Amino acid sequence: MAGKNIYIETYGCQMNVNDSEVILSILQDAGFQHTENIEDADVILANTCSIRDNAEQRIWGRVDQFKLQKRKRDNVVIGIVGCMAERLKDKLLKEVDLVAGPDSYRTLPQLLEAVTPDNPQINVLLSHEETYADINPVRLDKNGISAFISIMRGCNNVCSYCVVPYTRGAERSRDPHTIVREARNLYEKGYKEVTLLGQNVDSYLWKAPEGEEGNVTFPQLLEMVASISPEMRVRFSTSHPKDISDDVIYTMAKYENICKHIHLPVQSGSSIMLEKMRRKYNREWYLERVDKIRSVIPDCGITTDVIAGFCGETEQDHQDTLTLMEKVVFDSAFMFAYSERPGTLASKKYPDDIPYEEKTRRLNEIIALQGRMSLKSNEKEIGKRLKVLVEGPSKKNPEELCGRASSNKMCVFPSRGEKPGDYCEVEVVSVTSATLICRRID
Numbered sequence: 001m002a003g004k005n006i007y008i009e010t011y012g013c014q015m016n017v018n019d020s021e022v023i024l025s026i027l028q029d030a031g032f033q034h035t036e037n038i039e040d041a042d043v044i045l046a047n048t049c050s051i052r053d054n055a056e057q058r059i060w061g062r063v064d065q066f067k068l069q070k071r072k073r074d075n076v077v078i079g080i081v082g083c084m085a086e087r088l089k090d091k092l093l094k095e096v097d098l099v100a101g102p103d104s105y106r107t108l109p110q111l112l113e114a115v116t117p118d119n120p121q122i123n124v125l126l127s128h129e130e131t132y133a134d135i136n137p138v139r140l141d142k143n144g145i146s147a148f149i150s151i152m153r154g155c156n157n158v159c160s161y162c163v164v165p166y167t168r169g170a171e172r173s174r175d176p177h178t179i180v181r182e183a184r185n186l187y188e189k190g191y192k193e194v195t196l197l198g199q200n201v202d203s204y205l206w207k208a209p210e211g212e213e214g215n216v217t218f219p220q221l222l223e224m225v226a227s228i229s230p231e232m233r234v235r236f237s238t239s240h241p242k243d244i245s246d247d248v249i250y251t252m253a254k255y256e257n258i259c260k261h262i263h264l265p266v267q268s269g270s271s272i273m274l275e276k277m278r279r280k281y282n283r284e285w286y287l288e289r290v291d292k293i294r295s296v297i298p299d300c301g302i303t304t305d306v307i308a309g310f311c312g313e314t315e316q317d318h319q320d321t322l323t324l325m326e327k328v329v330f331d332s333a334f335m336f337a338y339s340e341r342p343g344t345l346a347s348k349k350y351p352d353d354i355p356y357e358e359k360t361r362r363l364n365e366i367i368a369l370q371g372r373m374s375l376k377s378n379e380k381e382i383g384k385r386l387k388v389l390v391e392g393p394s395k396k397n398p399e400e401l402c403g404r405a406s407s408n409k410m411c412v413f414p415s416r417g418e419k420p421g422d423y424c425e426v427e428v429v430s431v432t433s434a435t436l437i438c439r440r441i442d
């Protein structure tokens with residue numbers, strides 16, 4: 001396999017970005033090489049997402065493009081890995097040469113060794129243990145400043161709309177020492193920011209081997225990573241409103257380098273919908289968590305995810321979502337129309353009964369309101385002094401730099417020749433709904 005070129009495209013969430021890095025690491029150790037040019041590829045992989053139907057449709061479009069490569073050159077192998085591989089399993093084997101689910105990446109070298117045009121290969125076994133703890137991911141980020149670290153895999157919740165528990169399997173936490181080692185290595189290589197990833201980071205729990213002491217909870221893990229260096233920022237995602245503890249909030253407050261941003265997906269502002277979604281919290285609980293965060297960390301960035309038009313959603317339920325958004329004033333939000341996923345509880349129990357036009361109307365109202373809320377949230381920043389980690393030149397004006405404040409808000413400000421990874425002190429002078437425009441105060 002030495003010298004064979006691997007090309008990989010990544011879809012879906014940040015965890016998939018990190019998984020692609022794990023995949024490349026495993027394949028490089030087996031003698032493959034990474035290429036960013038599809039024309040040079042011997043193996044074309046798509047690391048896929050099943051979260052909504054439109055995510056899958058987009059990937060199908062790409063697979064058609066990959067097949068053109070196959071026509072141009074002999075012996076090109078096309079593989080689907082990740083969540084779609086896990087969801088569709090052998091149904092994909094008619095279309096591609098290789099199908100590998102999220103827990104099977106260690107077997108990719110053998111699968112690729114065995115694959116021939118008449119002998120497609122598949123491994124979609126899920127595991128209760130696999131965390132790829134010992135794998136040192138090949139970093140795909142371009143600037144060498146900010147990296148993802150998966151701290152757990154899978155999900156034990158059963159939100160009724162969600163396909164993730166089926167594609168990623170049961171929740172398991174990764175050995176904290178391997179997490180700290182990975183973060184320290186990144187810091188030593190010049191990285192300035194790590195984002196700890198899990199579907200529900202608050203339920204991270206490392207159980208010490210029998211007879212030994214040393215269980216590690218998420219707030220403890222946060223402290224361990226934050227203690228590596230005050231110069232290295234720590235972020236994390238995703239927090240579940242039912243699980244985010246006061247301990248996490250106090251730990252964030254204690255360390256300057258733990259970024260003051262919580263991604264706290266609400267999904268709906270209606271307690272009736274939340275119950276049907278099996279989120280295990282209600283509107284009041286969510287609002288209380290937001291109040292708690294803001295009482296301990298007044299400037300904490302809070303972002304969210306919203307689903308419009310879930311099964312049986314009434315106009316009142318929809319209005320409840322809008323009023324919750326107005327109350328909280330999220331900094332930003334990912335907003336989606338409900339997409340029924342085969343096999344989920346909702347697909348079995350509740351008809352997907354909100355017509356397409358109605359879902360779209362509700363979603364558009366949610367998006368329009370969030371635009372106003374993002375602006376309002378940014379306006380509150382005017383006059384504030386912020387510490388920004390430089391990402392690079394601003395896209396619009398190369399004389400300016402861009403980077404994120406602790407709250408995750410994007411800032412632009414005049415350059416004095418700083419490089420990605422430097423910190424700058426700025427003051428916010430004006431805003432748009434997407435950006436804080438700042439002057440230098442350092």
Ligand code: SAH
Pocket residue numbers: 051052161162163164198199200238239240265267305306307336337338339340341
């Ligand atoms: N673990 C995270 C979310 C992972 S999926 C959490 O619990 O919050 C990312 C987002 O996709 C979800 O927050 C939800 O808003 C959205 N999503 C998931 N399933 C969906 C579906 N069937 N239709 C529309 N949006 C969905």
Ligand code: SF4
Pocket residue numbers: 155156157158159162163164165199200240
């Ligand atoms: Fe899906 Fe719920 Fe798990 Fe998030 S917590 S991945 S929404 S099942």
Ligand code: F3S
Pocket residue numbers: 011012013014015016048049050051082083163164167168
């Ligand atoms: Fe998609 Fe799988 Fe992530 S379904 S959102 S790639 S966990």
